[in-house]
Amino acid sequence: MDSYDLKILEAIMNRSRIKWADLASLIGLSAPAAAERVSRLQEQGVIKEFSTVIDPEAVGCGLMAFVAVSLARPEHRAPFLKLVQQLDEVQECHHIAGEDDYLLKIRCRSTKDLDRIISHELKSLDGIVRTKTTIVMDSVKETTRLPLRSEP
Amino acid sequence: MDSYDLKILEAIMNRSRIKWADLASLIGLSAPAAAERVSRLQEQGVIKEFSTVIDPEAVGCGLMAFVAVSLARPEHRAPFLKLVQQLDEVQECHHIAGEDDYLLKIRCRSTKDLDRIISHELKSLDGIVRTKTTIVMDSVKETTRLPLRSEP
DNA sequence: AGTGAAATCTGGACGTT
């Protein structure tokens, strides 16, 4: 991970479909060298995948909510995490410090849909003591950019 | 947005660098037809950008936190939102319903770094009544996939 | 590990169905 790699990550973070030749001239290397570094970064796991950002509204997925979940006991974790992996509407699941155990980020079609996920899917599990739902009214900033710097 | 478009979005969501020919055979169209649909989806704004998913740990950005922010009065919004846009560590900022006003998702290098952002950058503003910070200990699921279905 | 040239393959344009 030298300065060339950082420049590459910086450049492709927001435009993965950039041509290697353009990337190369952007960072000051030849096209083969740039392409080889990108595939090496993929093998190392630094680059996880090339993805496409889709407008959620355009595909009818305009509702976003955060749901904090508290579990009764450790043995309720496994079935909860399995369900979370299965539910397409659950985009993120974080194990958090503090009052609650998990924080879910959910994207779905409507409040009715959200109700189904929380009241039907999640609460069908044993051991869910409490859920606290926060509805998102407007997303002011949403990026997947990471702050990159020289020294890791 | 017919079934071909949905198939395209489904296919390129996790691999934007797919070749048009492969995408075409995947969805059952010719390469020119597939490419034209992708550029049409871009023009329509359904496809926002092609991005690269980078492992945060690999670039020394292993700490994630959610920060709920309460503002004193409406006139404190503009400077707050401006700062949020400027801070690279703030990946998301959502206007939320409920007790607090905004929910930030922050990625940074360390707790010391987080402290700088919250105590120094954010609290330097007037009108920030309260912040509630939740540290993420482990991210169990993280995806940008959207649940796509036929009828929007 | 990077460069430059050559061979190969991809992607955009155009005319046709």
Place this chain on the structure above:
DNA sequence: AACGTCCAGATTTCACT
């Protein structure tokens, strides 16, 4: 609106530095 062909250009391979 999608297909098939064609050509310019991009990607990959390879020998060399």
